[in-house]
Amino acid sequence: MVSTVRPPSTHPLAEYVHRLESGGALLRESETNLKEVVGILKSYGIVLDAYWQNLVYVADHQFLLLFPFFKYFNGEITLDKLLRHWWHDRINFEYAEYCMRVMLWHGTGGLDTFLDSDEFKTQSEAAIQAKIKGNPLMQMLHKLFPEFLPEQVRQLVCYSALGQFWRIMSVIFLTLSDDYDAGKIRSIADVVAHVQKGLVDAASTPITYAVTLGGKSYDIIPASYGMTFLMDVAVPYVEAVFFRGTPFFGTVSYNAQANQIPFDQERFTYGALYADPLPIGGAGVPPTLLMQDMRHFLPDYLHEIYRGGLRGEDDLRVKICISFQKSMFCVTTAAIKGLMPHPLDTTDPAEQKANRAYLEGWMDRLKTSCIAAANS
Numbered sequence: 003m004v005s006t007v008r009p010p011s012t013h014p015l016a017e018y019v020h021r022l023e024s025g026g027a028l029l030r031e032s033e034t035n036l037k038e039v040v041g042i043l044k045s046y047g048i049v050l051d052a053y054w055q056n057l058v059y060v061a062d063h064q065f066l067l068l069f070p071f072f073k074y075f076n077g078e079i080t081l082d083k084l085l086r087h088w089w090h091d092r093i094n095f096e097y098a099e100y101c102m103r104v105m106l107w108h109g110t111g112g113l114d115t116f117l118d119s120d121e122f123k124t125q126s127e128a129a130i131q132a133k134i135k136g137n138p139l140m141q142m143l144h145k146l147f148p149e150f151l152p153e154q155v156r157q158l159v160c161y162s163a164l165g166q167f168w169r170i171m172s173v174i175f176l177t178l179s180d181d182y183d184a185g186k187i188r189s190i191a192d193v194v195a196h197v198q199k200g201l202v203d204a205a206s207t208p209i210t211y212a213v214t215l216g217g218k219s220y221d222i223i224p225a226s227y228g229m230t231f232l233m234d235v236a237v238p239y240v241e242a243v244f245f246r247g248t249p250f251f252g253t254v255s256y257n258a259q260a261n262q263i264p265f266d267q268e269r270f271t272y273g274a275l276y277a278d279p280l281p282i283g284g285a286g287v288p289p290t291l292l293m294q295d296m297r298h299f300l301p302d303y304l305h306e307i308y309r310g311g312l313r314g315e316d317d318l319r320v321k322i323c324i325s326f327q328k329s330m331f332c333v334t335t336a337a338i339k340g341l342m343p344h345p346l347d348t349t350d351p352a353e354q355k356a357n358r359a360y361l362e363g364w365m366d367r368l369k370t371s372c373i374a375a376a377n378s
Contacts, residue, residue: 008354015365018373022338022361025346027194028331028368030377034307038325039193039332040182041304045296046326047175050168052295053098057165061158065213066133066140066151094291098164101243106160108242108267112234113163117156121227126155129213129220159222162211167235170207174200179301190332198336205232205340232340240337244330245367247272250287274330275371283319293319296326328376338364 011019018028029035056076063077064070072079074087074095086092105113116122130151134140144151178196181187187196209231211223223229249272254262264270274289281287297318300308308314308321339346343360344353 008358011358011362013362013365015368015373018368019358019361019365022335023346023357025191027190027335028338028373028376029190029328029335031190035328036187036190036193037303037307039190039329040179040187041301041307042296042322042325043175043193043329044179044301045299045304045322046329047172047179048299049093049292049295050172050175052093053095054165054168054172056093056095057098057102057161057168061162061165061211062213065158065215066130066154068154094295097288097291097295098168099161100288100291101239102157102160102164104246104248105164105238105242106157107248108238108246108270110241111238112229113160113238116223116227116229116234117159121224122156122159122222123152125220125222125224126152129215129222130155132215132218132220135216155222158213159211162223163209163229163235164239166207166209167231167239170200170204170231174204193332194335194339197333198340201232201236201336201340205230207231209235236337237341240334243273244275244334245273246270247274247277248288250281252284252286253278253281271370274327275334275368275373277323277327277372279320279323279327279372282323283317289323290319293322293326296322324376327372331373331376 008023010016013019021027021030029039056074059076060070060073064073067073074092075083083092109117130144134144134151140151174197177200178187178193181196187193207230208225209223209229210221210225212219212221214220229235246267247270249256249263249270256263277289282289282293284290300322304325308318311317311321338361343356344350346357348354348357
């Protein structure tokens, strides 16, 4: 741990401020927490590997198909896959699309800046014209509703960007599990350090997107734009999915007079760090799909923890959600530390003050989160 002589914080969540300043994490250290976090991230990594491949497939091969009936098949359409699809014996790619649409709707960070740029308009229009060439119906649609097809391209950009982001995160989580199995990961602090290193190593990875139409490649996100993994995609993802999210049907009233949903998107607190695990498993709540997917890939040591609970496997999705929430507090810790304005071990009083203000700003956002329940 890093030695510190800083004055105590007066923030309501001062405990977590001090824990971060001393090198700890938002999630307390315990053997059970470690097993839950590593185990659930292994399962999540496997699911993300499937999610990212489908997102990239849709972006690359379903470009401006208005009725993409087979978009979840990744180009392999067989009777067996079709029957399993109808029986829901499959990965629920709908959740990946939910996350993509949350990112698009909240519109934060460098990705959204690009989608509003003149460069995007130029690049996307060239691809649109190539796609609708020789299609009078699509040409008429584009003429009558000139913003419709560009909006579809914006969505496809989010498909591709999120897919590229999850491809990297999947590797980070799966190598974390491998290191745990090899005895290299022994604490929550080690988990955070592993994720933080992965984020830092991938920070400048280019995010690009091009689509091939009529044998010609059209850049939508050109490499020259300079979009990168961390600031342009990872940070908007954390903002949209970890913090803001969307209110779930059936859990809050959409009636404007009820005032249960904030008027401003910036005040939304429906993300992964705030979600009540109890509704998970109920129909119509998007994370249920993720929990259902992850239950198929739980390592044995994590499954044993769940079986030993009061209800056994009867509330398995709820238990998975609780573990997942704990893991997301670890990932959030890695993001917070990776974006610190100054090194944690700085001895400069001005830099320590800036770090303290930075951490307390994060704690302001976590006041109403499930941080206390995750640490209970």
